[in-house]
Amino acid sequence: MRTSNYLLSTQKEAPSDAVIISHQLMLRAGMIRKLASGLYTWLPTGLRVLRKVERIVREEMENAGALEILMPVVQPADLWMETGRWDKYGGELLRVKDRHDRDFVLGPTHEEVITDLVQKNVNSYKQLPLNFFQIQTKFRDETRPRFGIMRAREFTMKDAYSFHIEKSCLENTYQKMFAAYCCIFERMGLEYRAVLADTGSIGGNMSHEFHVLAKNGEDAIVFSTESDFAANIEKAEALAPNVKRPPANADVTTIETPNVHSIEDVAKFLKIKTTQVVKTLLVEGNGKKGESTPIIALILRGDHNLNEIKAQQIEGVATPLVFADKEQIKSVANCEAGSIGPKGLDTRIIVDRSAEKLADFVCGANESGKHLTGVNWDRDINNYEIADLRDVLEGDPSPCGKGRLEIARGIEVGHIFQLGDTYSKALNAGVLNQQGKSQILTMGCYGIGISRIVAAAIEQNNDKNGIIWNDVLAPFSVVIVPMNMKKSIRVAELSQKYYTQLKGMNIDVLFDDRQERPGIMFADAELIGIPHMLIIGDRSIDNGVIEYKERQSGLKQDVNIESVIDFIKQKLT
């Protein structure tokens, strides 16, 4: 490609609303442009990278035996009603009507469509197992799109779905996909981890996420210091403290705590640690139709954070989790938020494992501006359940039994699930088995965020000059930068010669044939992150060499004029 036939569209400054480095660099390097919140146009440079990611994913999916298909973005609502997700999926599901006033959705995922396809087109166990994949646009109407392409509303995803009769067969394919994913992220040169994950709105049992490690990652992932255990914090179990609860010593005392609301305030006011205070969160339960929603109290130690995923998984708690509003709090606890406590509360009470080990603790008095000290379980509060409700903290014992937990941040770029029969049952997707009887299929599904990988790779590989691509993902492998080509016929001819030769070898080469000063061309090449630079100038031609510069290391090296092509060829293998 010649710059004169191309749109570089690089910028010195990034728009002020881009906060993280990958977003800033993608804008500055002319990879993407924003159309509206969460909606981006891919410019030529960005699209080149996106296509390279797609190619690697496609190759590895095919290697793993998956078959490529392409499903529609627009899907009829009927299918979503049949699986129940029309009601369950919530605001992220964009619903549209056609001219006949029929309901449709923009697909956030394709379980319904693929299951319907299999239900209609696969009849016999002999055709199984099957694994389909597609690389396609998804739409999720995120509450808060952010960080550019990282969490966009419209994005490119690879999604695959496998179908089996036997669970063991599903497990086998799951392992194959796991291995394929490892292959993919390794080929891309990303530093990543596979972790145990929650299954979320997709449903199912076994699930792993693949995270690219980055300090701007939206997810917290935890590792054991002494084993292979790794999990999303959503999924990491907080073990019950291995101690006996101390006996009750103090009597319950009501104290005035005017204008003291948060846990920190309470602890400061009473000059105690936050670990000795208990916080009470009121959430909605799922009420039966017609009844008013019951309120459930969740109790945590003051220094612990509620893990919403764990809370939602408790039978009877509304999904998604809804916190009680002011009126609900008033009607249940007869006070403002900030003074709620478990003692005397007439609701179902669920206590976190750690909070349950406390004795003589402090909590709200269910009376505005008052707290209780010296409160004890069983003596003062009966009828409570114990559950794992909190996020793990760094240093907690690992749930695998070995080592302690460390916490890192990651960008989720892949997620695989053993779905089971949730969708196949709902859509009656079955085949005749060996005994000639109809049998519901069991499913797996496997996603990769193609466009997110582009951002994640940049997040992991950049410096003050811009992006640092490796050879596999780079929009161009080589850039030719001529020095004053206008004046020097030698430079022009040599540049042209290299360009033609490299292009002839199917190497992605950018020939910067603009009449620009060298500094501009260097800066652009480095901002875009092209891994290999050839600098063609009279000065070095006089010595029979041209200069090569490597983006990654910044190292410069003279290469004999005659052996430049071989040199590049060698670099790219």
Place this chain on the structure above:
RNA sequence: CGGUGAUUAGCGCAGCUUGGUAGCGCAUCUGGUUUGGGACCAGAGGGUCGAAGGUUCAAAUCCUUCAUCACCGACCA
């Protein structure tokens, strides 16, 4: 969904307090001088000041409503 803030040229911003000809830097275009790390000189183009109402002789500036965008939060007990 809640809170905060922003919206003036493609990008980054000033002007608003105290109403009176719409500005700066970068980018773009023309001509010239330059050419090994974001040049210099001379000139030029580009704006419904987010939208709609209102106050006023006069509104980017004051008032009202709306929209869009961003950040923080969604853990607050």
